[in-house]
Amino acid sequence: MSVHSSHNVQAKDCCEDASSRTITAIRTLSLKDYLCPESRPQFLSEMRDSLMEIGTFYIKDHGVPTEVTDGAMKAIQDYFALPLEEKSKMHIRNSQHFRGYKLMGEEMTNNQIDHREQLQFAPEQTVESSFVPTTSRHWEGLHGPNQWPLDILALVPEFKSSVLQFMDQLEILSQHLMEAVALSLNLEATYFRELFGSSPYYRLKCAKYPSVEKADTIGCGAHKDTGFLTVLLQDMVGGLQGQDPVTGQWLDTCPVPETFIVTMGEAIEKLTGGLYHATVHRVLNNTSGQNRYSIPFFFDPSLSSKIPHRIPALASLRRSVSSTSSMSMSMSMPMSTSASSLTSLSDEESCSEDELDHMMDALKIHHGKDDALSSQDVEGWSNGDHIFETVQRCHPEVFSRWYGREL
Ligand SMILES: O=C(O)CCC(=O)C(=O)O
Numbered sequence: 001m002s003v004h005s006s007h008n009v010q011a012k013d014c015c016e017d018a019s020s021r022t023i024t025a026i027r028t029l030s031l032k033d034y035l036c037p038e039s040r041p042q043f044l045s046e047m048r049d050s051l052m053e054i055g056t057f058y059i060k061d062h063g064v065p066t067e068v069t070d071g072a073m074k075a076i077q078d079y080f081a082l083p084l085e086e087k088s089k090m091h092i093r094n095s096q097h098f099r100g101y102k103l104m105g106e107e108m109t110n111n112q113i114d115h116r117e118q119l120q121f122a123p124e125q126t127v128e129s130s131f132v133p134t135t136s137r138h139w140e141g142l143h144g145p146n147q148w149p150l151d152i153l154a155l156v157p158e159f160k161s162s163v164l165q166f167m168d169q170l171e172i173l174s175q176h177l178m179e180a181v182a183l184s185l186n187l188e189a190t191y192f193r194e195l196f197g198s199s200p201y202y203r204l205k206c207a208k209y210p211s212v213e214k215a216d217t218i219g220c221g222a223h224k225d226t227g228f229l230t231v232l233l234q235d236m237v238g239g240l241q242g243q244d245p246v247t248g249q250w251l252d253t254c255p256v257p258e259t260f261i262v263t264m265g266e267a268i269e270k271l272t273g274g275l276y277h278a279t280v281h282r283v284l285n286n287t288s289g290q291n292r293y294s295i296p297f298f299f300d301p302s303l304s305s306k307i308p309h310r311i312p313a314l315a316s317l318r319r320s321v322s323s324t325s326s327m328s329m330s331m332s333m334p335m336s337t338s339a340s341s342l343t344s345l346s347d348e349e350s351c352s353e354d355e356l357d358h359m360m361d362a363l364k365i366h367h368g369k370d371d372a373l374s375s376q377d378v379e380g381w382s383n384g385d386h387i388f389e390t391v392q393r394c395h396p397e398v399f400s401r402w403y404g405r406e407l
C-alpha cells in the first residue's frame with residue numbers, strides 16, 4: 001500500500017471573506033479565444049478570475065483531435081479490460097522509472113484507500129540512461145522508457161501509439177496553457193517556457209474506477225496536485241469535484257464532451273504567492289453501474305530545472321504598483337527596472353490597472369505586506385528532487401527495489 005503523491009488535505013485553508021461570494025459553476029474557456037488577438041484579453045481575464053477563485057476551468061476548442069482523445073480512451077479501456085495476469089506484466093515495480101500498473105487497493109489518498117486501478121506513463125526515452133543508483137542523483141532515474149510488454153501490444157495493438165500520440169498532443173496544449181498562465185500574471189509569454197527548460201517532465205495517469213454497490217468508499221480522496229498544471233480527460237460517468245477554497249463548498253466537475261479540465265497544482269500556488277489556487281479535488285465513489293475512466297496529465301518543468309520559491313517579477317509588480325498607487329500617480333504600468341520585462345507586453349497581453357489592483361489586493365490577503373524576496377526565494381528548489389520526493393512517497397515499493405542501498 002502506498003500514498004498518492006498529491007498532498008492530502010484535512011480542511012480548507014482560507015483567510016478570505018466567504019460571505020461576499022458564491023461560485024456556482026466551473027467556467028469554460030476556449031483556446032481559440034486565446035489564439036485570436038481580439039479575444040485574447042477577455043480569455044486572459046477569465047482565466048485569471050478562474051485561477052484566483054478556485055484554480056480550475058474547462059478548456060474547449062483545445063486543438064487535440066477527437067480521434068486522439070477517443071483513441072487514448074479506447075486504448076486504456078481495452079488495457080484495463082485484460083485479465084489481471086496480463087495487466088500485471090507491466091506492474092510499476094518492474095520499472096526503475098516509476099511507470100506501469102497498480103492494482104486496486106495499492107494506493108491511498110487522505111488516509112483512505114482509493115478505489116481505482118491505475119497505469120502510469122512519462123516521456124518516452126527509448127534508451128536507458130546511464131543512471132547508477134548509488135552515485136547519480138535519484139531524479140535522473142526518472143528518465144527512461146515506458147513499459148510496452150509484447151504480450152500486451154499483441155492483445156491491444158493500438159495501445160502504444162495511442163498513448164504516445166495523446167501525450168504529444170497534451171504537451172502542445174499544456175505549453176499553450178502555461179503561456180497563457182504567464183500572460184494572465186502579466187509576465188512575458190515565454191516566462192514558463194524558459195523556466196521549464198527544453199524537455200518538460202510530465203506524467204500521464206490512466207485510472208479506472210469500477211462501480212461499487214454501496215457508497216461507502218471513495219474513488220480518490222481529497223488532495224491538491226503537487227506540480228504546476230494538470231490537464232484531465234474524463235469519460236461521461238462523473239464524480240470529480242473541486243472545492244471552493246473560500247466557502248469549502250464542493251462543486252461538481254461534471255463531464256462536458258470535448259473538453260479537458262485544467263487544474264493548477266501546489267507549485268503554481270506557491271510561485272504566485274497564493275494568488276492562484278491549487279484546487280482541492282476528489283473523486284466520489286462510483287455507483288453508476290459502469291466503470292469510470294479518467295486520464296490526468298501532470299505537466300511540470302524539466303527535472304534539471306531550478307524553480308524560484310516565488311515569481312520574482314510578481315513581487316516586483318506588487319511593490320511597484322503599490323508605490324505608484326500610494327503616490328496617487330496615474331501610470332498604466334509600473335516603472336521599476338526589476339519589472340521592466342512587463343513593459344514589453346503588447347496591449348492585448350498586458351493587464352489593465354483594475355486587473356493589477358485586483359491581483360494585488362488578493363496577494364495582500366495571502367501574504368500581508370512583507371513582499372521582500374529572500375536569497376532562497378531567488379535561488380530556488382530542484383524540480384527533480386521535488387518530483388522524485390512525490391513519486392517515491394507514492395510508490396515506495398519501486399524506490400526500495402531500485403534505489404535502496406542494498407541492490
Ligand atoms: O480521476 C480523476 O478524475 C482525478 C484523479 C486525480 O485527481 C489524481 O489522480 O490526482
Ligand SMILES: [Fe+2]
Pocket residue numbers: 006223224225281
Ligand atoms: Fe489530482
